[in-house]
Amino acid sequence: MKKYDYYKLDVGFYPDVMKVCFSNTVFQQILKDHKVTMKAEALDIGVAETHLIGDGQDALVILVFNLEALTDGIDEVVGAIAHEVSHAIDHLAEYIGEDDGIKGETRAYLSESLVRQLFKITMAEKNNNARKADRKISRKKGNTKQGTNVQVDIHSGGGAGSASVSEQSGPLG
Numbered sequence: 001m002k003k004y005d006y007y008k009l010d011v012g013f014y015p016d017v018m019k020v021c022f023s024n025t026v027f028q029q030i031l032k033d034h035k036v037t038m039k040a041e042a043l044d045i046g047v048a049e050t051h052l053i054g055d056g057q058d059a060l061v062i063l064v065f066n067l068e069a070l071t072d073g074i075d076e077v078v079g080a081i082a083h084e085v086s087h088a089i090d091h092l093a094e095y096i097g098e099d100d101g102i103k104g105e106t107r108a109y110l111s112e113s114l115v116r117q118l119f120k121i122t123m124a125e126k127n128n129n130a131r132k133a134d135r136k137i138s139r140k141k142g143n144t145k146q147g148t149n150v151q152v153d154i155h156s157g158g159g160a161g162s163a164s165v166s167e168q169s170g171p172l173g
Helices: 024-033 074-096 104-142
Strands: 018-021 048-054 059-065
Touching: 018 024, 018 104, 024 059, 048 074, 059 074, 074 104
Parallel strands: 018 059
Antiparallel strands: 048 059
16 A cells, blocks of 8 residues: 555544645655646645646645645644635635635534644644654764763862752751
8 A cells, every 4th residue: 555645634524635734856756646627736835735627527725735845843833734724715715616615604614624624734744854854864973973971060179069968067957
């Protein structure tokens, strides 16, 4: 079974057309896997974007996020996700021929579901990228000559500081 570098979003009773990825390379892989021959690029500018790709009978709604451009601020991550979910729902409505869009409670519940899914996926991807970056740094450090560099602050009494045992000045001190 093929391992995919992208995710499928659960859109409930709507057609199963939403995917999410985190790079143009994976965006291109989605197009290839779905036999889309049109030329399209993702993440030319910005933190995230949503694409509706299709011919009227078959379509894909692809949300693409640039993890490097998303800061560690949860508010920015949630804001970008909510923004793209709004576009994705509009594209879904367009695909299914809902001229007035998806509205009311249906839109609210679908938005909530998609934001929850995307938040979990995005945070997992951010954590994976952070671990990969840490491993690269560790490998670089492992290739350099390292020595022991122990430093101790010496205070005026000659001890190592407040954690050291002080000498008693009197019998009951």
